[in-house]
Every structure is written in structure tokens, then in C-alpha cells.
Amino acid sequence: MSSEPEAPAAEVEEAPPVDEKRQALLDALTAELGDAVVGSEVAGGDVWVRVATDRWHDAAAACKHKLDMDYFCFLSGIDWLDEPAMSGEKVWGALPEEEEGADDEPAGGGSTGRATGVAGGDTRFQLLLRVASTTSKLGVTLKTDLDEAEPRAQSITDVYRGADWHERETWEMYGFDFVGHPGLRHIYLPGGFEGHPLRKDFPLLAREVKPWPGLVDVEPLPGGGDEEAEAAE
Amino acid sequence: MTATTEWQQASYIAAQAADSRVNVELETEGMTLNLGPQHPATHGTLRIVVRLDGEQVVWAEPVCGYMHRGYEKLTEVRTYPQVTTLINRIDWLGHFANEVPFILAAEKLMGIEAPPRAQWLRTVFFEMARQANLMLFLGDMGVQLGAITPVFYAFRDREHVLNLMEAVTGGRFHPNFDRIGGLKDDLPKGWIDEAKGCMKRVRDFCDEMEDLLMGNEIFQARTRGIGVIPAAVASDYGLSGANARASGIDVDLRRDEDYPLAWKHLDWKVWTHPDGDSFARYWVRLQEVRESASMVEQMLEGLPSGSIQAKVPRIIKVTAGEAWVHTENPLGEMGYYVVSKGGLGPFRCKIRTPSFNNISILPWLLKGVFVPDVITILASLYFILGDIDR
Numbered sequence: 001m002s003s004e005p006e007a008p009a010a011e012v013e014e015a016p017p018v019d020e021k022r023q024a025l026l027d028a029l030t031a032e033l034g035d036a037v038v039g040s041e042v043a044g045g046d047v048w049v050r051v052a053t054d055r056w057h058d059a060a061a062a063c064k065h066k067l068d069m070d071y072f073c074f075l076s077g078i079d080w081l082d083e084p085a086m087s088g089e090k091v092w093g094a095l096p097e098e099e100e101g102a103d104d105e106p107a108g109g110g111s112t113g114r115a116t117g118v119a120g121g122d123t124r125f126q127l128l129l130r131v132a133s134t135t136s137k138l139g140v141t142l143k144t145d146l147d148e149a150e151p152r153a154q155s156i157t158d159v160y161r162g163a164d165w166h167e168r169e170t171w172e173m174y175g176f177d178f179v180g181h182p183g184l185r186h187i188y189l190p191g192g193f194e195g196h197p198l199r200k201d202f203p204l205l206a207r208e209v210k211p212w213p214g215l216v217d218v219e220p221l222p223g224g225g226d227e228e229a230e231a232a233e
Numbered sequence: 234m235t236a237t238t239e240w241q242q243a244s245y246i247a248a249q250a251a252d253s254r255v256n257v258e259l260e261t262e263g264m265t266l267n268l269g270p271q272h273p274a275t276h277g278t279l280r281i282v283v284r285l286d287g288e289q290v291v292w293a294e295p296v297c298g299y300m301h302r303g304y305e306k307l308t309e310v311r312t313y314p315q316v317t318t319l320i321n322r323i324d325w326l327g328h329f330a331n332e333v334p335f336i337l338a339a340e341k342l343m344g345i346e347a348p349p350r351a352q353w354l355r356t357v358f359f360e361m362a363r364q365a366n367l368m369l370f371l372g373d374m375g376v377q378l379g380a381i382t383p384v385f386y387a388f389r390d391r392e393h394v395l396n397l398m399e400a401v402t403g404g405r406f407h408p409n410f411d412r413i414g415g416l417k418d419d420l421p422k423g424w425i426d427e428a429k430g431c432m433k434r435v436r437d438f439c440d441e442m443e444d445l446l447m448g449n450e451i452f453q454a455r456t457r458g459i460g461v462i463p464a465a466v467a468s469d470y471g472l473s474g475a476n477a478r479a480s481g482i483d484v485d486l487r488r489d490e491d492y493p494l495a496w497k498h499l500d501w502k503v504w505t506h507p508d509g510d511s512f513a514r515y516w517v518r519l520q521e522v523r524e525s526a527s528m529v530e531q532m533l534e535g536l537p538s539g540s541i542q543a544k545v546p547r548i549i550k551v552t553a554g555e556a557w558v559h560t561e562n563p564l565g566e567m568g569y570y571v572v573s574k575g576g577l578g579p580f581r582c583k584i585r586t587p588s589f590n591n592i593s594i595l596p597w598l599l600k601g602v603f604v605p606d607v608i609t610i611l612a613s614l615y616f617i618l619g620d621i622d623r
Binding site: 044045046048070071072073074076078079117118128130134137139141160161162164165173186187188189190197198202204207 | 297298301303305306307309310341465466468469470471473477482483484489490491554555556557559566568570572581583585589590593594597622
């Protein structure tokens with residue numbers, strides 16, 4: 001029990017030797033891409049690299065051919081639109097007004113008030129790519145910002161064949177266009193589906209019709225058990 | 234001599250002419266075969282449109298989405314503790330194993346760690362989920378090849394593992410047992426002895442399958458050299474788990490990643506096979522179940538005592554940040570990319586499932602194979618539909 005509070009601290013101390021490898025990875029990628037790397041972060045045993053949109057394909061190719069990242073993990077997107085009416089906050093109401101979570105700085109997160117996550121971001125949409133090496137066992141998460149009006153990036157299907165299906169999924173779920181993809185067509189949704197379900201402004205109709213019964217999870221307990229919970233926090 | 238040669242030449246020309254005629258007659262029209270969505274080899278509702286030329290596949294296109302439930306969208310309107318209920322149902326045969334990476338991701342963001350006993354028990358249940366999952370595969374592969382018996386043995390022996398899961402969690406398939414900071418409950422009395430007995434049964438089952446199925450001549454003839462995936466292609470498509478290891482890629486996240494879980498304390502081996510064919514995939518999984526049984530035995534011996542739940546606030550709010558946690562699930566690499574904005578639920582949760590990548594190789598792999606081998610390949614790649622469609 002007593003070792004719990006120390007656990008995150010111990011992790012921080014052990015982190016540097018691991019980070020050296022990942023820092024080297026980041027340096028190699030930066031050397032390869034030059035000023036195309038617009039943001040990066042090495043934290044919590046992971047690497048994030050944000051690249052310029054027009055160098056997306058180059059970044060993927062550099063990962064595969066120069067950094068020996070032969071394993072394709074996944075490709076997906078994020079919509080950073082802050083739309084409380086469409087998110088969980090609609091379900092459980094606004095968050096309670098205490099911000100105690102802010103002072104226990106996490107070992108891995110470290111993102112203080114950034115609206116667009118690790119390695120930064122300028123636009124609403126971001127593209128995510130995770131690749132790894134089967135030999136060195138290291139992985140990297142690539143990000144790029146996409147234009148809100150015309151989210152478009154170069155397809156990387158010619159670099160990683162596995163990207164084919166993932167780009168199709170991202171295309172239908174977020175409406176991102178992949179230039180050079182051999183056949184962007186629906187993979188999960190029926191052919192005539194309208195809209196892009198994973199965008200934040202796409203309503204989850206089931207919740208519009210009927211409120212989520214699981215709300216009870218965050219309601220205060222009768223008998224003022226709340227103070228104890230706050231004390232524990 | 235000359236006459237013979239002339240006669241030979243004449244007959245050769247005649248034979249050629251006949252051949253070409255026969256060819257013309259036998260030239261078949263292409264045929265489109267619709268495999269599924271209810272074929273037993275598809276483990277759910279996967280449809281594969283196969284274009285045939287005679288008995289050979291010209292191209293194949295898997296059609297998924299019949300079971301798409303939109304979990305990535307649903308996680309955005311759930312609190313963190315509620316999400317585990319959903320993700321149990323992604324790979325329904327690997328139930329508990331789905332919960333672990335998500336909980337680990339949340340814990341990583343919050344900067345908390347479960348006590349050792351909870352970590353070890355998590356690993357025990359993780360491995361038992363692997364056994365229950367892969368044992369079904371070991372029997373089911375026989376059914377796809379026309380050997381009915383093994384699957385009954387598989388269902389029978391898998392039940393012992395599921396009974397143990399039920400004794401602890403109350404659920405055979407959807408335990409929903411992992412919590413942020415620990416586990417819901419400790420082991421019931423007498424469970425450890427029962428589990429030891431069960432692991433022996435699992436091992437016996439493996440021996441049985443080895444004798445009954447893997448050593449079988451017909452089984453070998455139907456699987457050896459069928460659906461060969463070279464290592465470079467496998468990693469290009471993102472194949473993971475036993476499918477990658479059967480192609481000779483030496484990866485296993487249980488060994489390669491640094492988890493707070495108990496794997497690093499155990500003595501075990503990563504099995505790979507150089508062939509990359511259907512037989513290799515079966516062989517690797519068989520070894521894995523054995524290895525897994527031995528891991529559980531080791532863990533039951535060395536189970537630390539103490540608390541099973543770290544101190545967490547009653548209302549769980551996960552610190553803002555992004556975390557990617559992946560584990561070696563029964564089907565392959567399963568990971569969650571969790572983006573938190575400091576709220577009660579994930580802002581975005583990308584679920585990376587192994588089966589989606591594993592079957593994305595099918596259009597490439599099925600090209601040129603014969604119809605009965607399509608089923609062998611589907612069975613040996615081993616996917617769960619919920620894991621593709623999520």
C-alpha cells in the first residue's frame with residue numbers, strides 16, 4: 001500500500017534510459033524530414049511526431065524505409081471540435097467545478113490545457129498513424145493537421161499495404177480524403193450512408209431519443225458520501 | 234527411324250490440336266461465389282465475395298460491417314468505468330483480455346498503478362481468456378477441414394476454464410471485472426487448487442489435439458503450404474499475434490513491452506514458426522496454449538498477497554493527455570489510443586483490433602488458391618467478427 005504513491009515517481013526516474021532510444025528515433029526522423037516536423041514529444045515511453053500535411057507521405061515512407069518501421073499498426077483520425085452538446089457532457093452534465101486533478105501532474109500526460117493534445121495541433125482535424133518496428137520493437141505515432149473545409153492527405157497505401165482498409169474506414173468515419181487511394185468506398189457502413197459518424201457534430205441518435213440510464217454512476221450518493229470521496233482525492 | 238519420327242511429329246501436332254480444342258471447350262466462364270455472411274468459417278457474419286475461374290480464386294473481397302456497433306462513438310458518451318462493459322464484447326472469446334489494455338491506458342493517464350496482487354490476478358485471467366479463446370480455435374480448425382470430433386473436445390475442455398472465470402467474476406463470457414486501480418474482487422476460497430487442476434486439463438487437451446489432429450496425415454496435407462504469408466508481407470499488412478509469429482516474426486508484446494503486469498516475472502518462451510502456412514499458425518497457437526497454462530501455474534504458485542485495489546477517487550476523472558496501450562491478446566495486438574480532456578469519459582478512443590488487420594490481407598492471400606483452401610486459410614487466420622467490426 002505504502003509503495004503506491006511512489007510508483008509514478010519511480011517511473012519518472014526510470015524513464016530516461018528508455019527515452020534515449022526514443023529520442024534517437026525522433027532525431028533520426030527529424031534529420032530525415034527537416035522542417036516538416038512541426039511538433040514532437042517524447043513522454044511516458046512513447047513518441048509523437050507531428051508533420052506538415054504535404055509531407056505526410058514522405059514521413060510514412062521515411063519511417064518504413066529509413067527507420068525500419070516495417071509494422072503497420074493503425075491509421076485513424078481525431079476531431080478536436082469541442083462540442084459539449086454532442087459529447088458525454090450532454091449525458092452527464094457539466095463537470096463538477098473543482099479542478100484538483102490539475103495539480104497531480106501525471107508521469108505521462110503532461111499536457112497542460114492544450115486543446116489539441118500531445119505534439120500540438122492547429123486545426124480541427126488530425127490524422128493519426130501508428131507504425132512500429134518488429135526488430136527494435138519501438139513504435140511511433142505520427143500526426144498531421146488537416147484542413148477543416150477540405151480534409152485531405154496523401155494516401156500511404158503504396159508504403160504500407162495495410163493502410164488500405166484503415167484509410168477507407170477513416171474516410172467514411174471522418175470524411176477525410178486520401179489522394180491516390182486505389183478505391184475509397186465504404187467498409188463498415190452501408191453504401192448510401194450520409195454523414196461522418198465519428199465527427200463530433202454527428203449526433204448519436206440513440207442518446208437523442210432516450211437518455212442514458214447509466215447516469216446513476218456519477219450521481220452523488222445519498223447521505224453525503226461525497227466529502228469522503230473528495231478527501232480521498 | 235525417320236518414319237517413327239514423322240509419325241511422332243504427326244501425333245504430337247494432332248495432340249496439340251486436340252488439346253487446344255479441349256481447352257476451348259473447357260474454358261469456363263468466371264463465376265462469382267458469395268461466401269457467407271453465414272458461413273461457419275466466418276465466426277460471425279463476414280461475407281467474402283470470391284471470383285472464381287474454375288476452382289481457382291481470381292480475386293476475393295471481404296465485406297465487413299454486418300456487425301458494426303460503433304464502439305468508438307459509444308465510448309465518447311460513457312464514463313471510463315462504463316467502457317469496460319462495451320469492450321468485453323469486441324472479441325467475445327477473449328473477454329477479459331479486452332479490458333486490460335483499456336484500463337492500463339486509463340491508469341497510465343491518471344498516473345496510478347494497481348497493487349501487485351491485482352496485477353498478477355489480471356495476468357492470470359488474461360491468460361485464461363487466451364486459453365479459452367485459443368482452445369476453441371484448436372478444435373474448430375478441425376471442423377473447417379472436415380474433422381468433426383475435435384471441436385467437441387474443445388467445447389468440453391474450454392468449459393473448465395470458463396467455469397473458473399465464472400467462479401471469480403460471475404460471467405462466463407463478459408466478466409467486466411477489471412477496474413481502474415485494481416480488480417472488482419478477490420479470489421473465492423479453494424479457487425487456486427481448482428485452477429491448478431484445470432491447467433493440467435488444458436495441457437492434456439493440447440496433447441490430445443496434437444495426437445488427434447495435428448499429427449493427422451489429412452490435416453497436414455490440407456494445411457501444409459496452404460496460405461503462405463512471408464514475413465515482410467505480414468508486417469506490411471499489420472498482422473500480429475500468432476499470425477505474425479507463424480511467419481517467423483519474433484514479436485510478442487508480453488515480452489517486448491514493459492507492463493506492470495506479471496509476465497516479466499515468469500519463465501516462458503515465445504514460439505515462432507518459419508513456414509508461414511496454415512499449419513504453422515495452428516502449431517504456434519497450440520504451443521501458446523501450453524505456454525499459457527504453464528504461466529498460469531507459475532503465477533498461482535507465486536501469487537503475492539495484499540490488497541487488490543489501489544486508492545482511487547470515487548468519481549474517476551482521467552487526467553488530460555493521450556495514451557496508447559496495446560497488449561498481446563489471443564488474436565493479436567489489441568490497443569486503445571485514449572485521448573482524455575480531463576473529463577469523466579474518453580474524448581476519443583481509437584480501438585485497434587487485431588482481426589481487422591489480420592483479414593485485410595485476404596484479398597492478397599486468397600488470389601490463386603483453390604476453393605477448399607479458402608476455408609482452410611480463413612480458419613487458420615482465426616478472426617472473431619466482433620473484433621473486425623467492433
